[in-house]
Amino acid sequence: MLDLSHKTEKLYVQAYSDSEYKKPVPDNKFSALINPASYSVSYRFEFDSTQAPGTSGVNMKFNRIMPGDFNFDFLFDATGVIKDMSVLSLGIANPFEKPGTVTEQIEIFKQKIIDYQSDKHRPYYLKIHWGELLFKGVLKQMDIEYKVFTPDGKPIRAIAKCQFAESIADVERAAEENRESADITHERIFGGSDRLDRMTEKIYEKDIHYINVAGFNSLDSFRNIKSGSKIYFPPLAK
Template sequence: MATANGTKQSMTITRCSIGSDGKVYVEDKRNYKLVINPSEFSHERRICYNTRPTLGQTGNPARFSAVQPDKISFSLTFDGTGVVPVPPGNDAPAEVAGQIEALSRIIYDYDGAKHEPYHVQILWGTLIFYGRLQKISTQYTLFKPSGAPLRAKSDLGFVGFVTARQGQLTANRSSPDLSHSVEVRAGDTLPLLCLRIYGDSRYYPQVARFNGLREFRRLEPGQRLHFPPLG
């Protein structure tokens, strides 16, 4: 996955916390940047309906019951052979065991204060997903003579979550606390789009960095930009 200026963007998984105000706070210093991005990922959405028939019913209409949390899954490759170069700014351990341990500290560790796994943000290109690890399965495929792994593949599954506050905001799709994807039209400028979405044009530097823009003053019609939630 590359940014608008052509540089590679690594998938980043960051630990999150839920504040007393119901907002999600991303702990920027507790993250793991992948050295090798997934080759694909799946995103599942499911709506449940009640189809139980009642006595004497001649038809069986499907009645809406609930919207299930989103789910995503993908596979990660960990390499310790040195063949794959580590991108600049990525401090991932060189050894496969260290890479898996660093990732586990973000996605698998248990929050003792709340007695539950940590929440995470998964950010990659147009994907902005908040959830918690549901499953992880790791297969080791190459080893040193000592038995230390040189390559491994992990299959991961995450289940999404929505706070009570987010559930209320979802009813208002224009809320600045939700993620937005916008197609640029003729005459659009980044400050103008920020004013339209956030109600404040001064957020344009952050949006430019998020989208990897260098020449944000010249937007091309048809270009798609992503506006992350505030806070």
């Protein structure tokens, strides 16, 4: 027996004016007419594949993680077939009701999701919510396919194929990464039991750079370092 007591949770998109997603745009929340049957998330990794002359292979050196892509389709429908999706998946069309067009629905979608912010000189930042899904990003591409038409050629059903690109604020990204990369400068407080060569090995994965670190910090000796001293480990030269 079909249980109608539970209301369907619809996928929705909320627009934000800031990259930290703290300033939602009033009334710029768009709910899907029908939840997508599927969606896809893709991740891309960039490596340096430069190969030395005369070699038979290459050690792929990691460069960066590219922003993730999120893809799904929005349905726009004015045929009269699709009714309240919180009750039934499909309703019964009223044969006496004149079908409308999807033009207004798409315009509302564009206003709420992709319209240009004149004061920010950019489109909105977006959060996509549905169940356990929470995606933060921007609309990267949208292709609209018109599917059903009235006898006079007005569209009454369309599908918007949307591709969103992940966008994370710099502060949040740095906190999430908590990087220990040798490509950035690190600051450490020298403790009484610390050794410069061991600290260097932990950051660079080699201890041979400790002399350079000592020189960078203008240390007279890498052995007699005062406890509590700030030691800076610069990025390795490319």
